[in-house]
Amino acid sequence: DMVAARTGALAPWLAAHGVVFTPGGGRDFAMTYVWVAALLPIVFWAPNTQQIMQGFQPALDHANANNSANTSPTRLAWRSSPRWALAMSVVLALGLLSLTRPSEFLYFQF
Numbered sequence: 001d002m003v004a005a006r007t008g009a010l011a012p013w014l015a016a017h018g019v020v021f022t023p024g025g026g027r028d029f030a031m032t033y034v035w036v037a038a039l040l041p042i043v044f045w046a047p048n049t050q051q052i053m054q055g056f057q058p059a060l061d062h063a064n065a066n067n068s069a070n071t072s073p074t075r076l077a078w079r080s081s082p083r084w085a086l087a088m089s090v091v092l093a094l095g096l097l098s099l100t101r102p103s104e105f106l107y108f109q110f
Contacts, residue, residue: 053078 004011004021050059056078078084 004014007014
């Protein structure tokens with residue numbers, strides 16, 4: 001409401017064109033950046049799928065790749081184990097359960 005008051009005469013024009021001023025909008029905007037900052041270390045330092053599966057040649061030309069850059073922590077390397085089976089089962093179950101949720105057609109608005 002304070003943002004709408006600060007826009008002065010533009011407030012009715014903005015409202016007519018679909019701009020809605022909601023309380024807490026700035027908080028949501030700031031929380032977006034908090035989440036980005038919190039998850040950024042995962043993006044930069046977590047191994048990717050090629051590094052996790054490096055022992056199984058996951059790419060066509062994997063043998064010629066520079067293996068010194070593809071070192072991943074051994075605890076994240078793929079090994080057939082009950083722990084990995086449980087983790088993949090949970091991912092599969094969550095994926096299958098999410099299929100029942102209705103989803104809007106993405107390109108409907110374009």
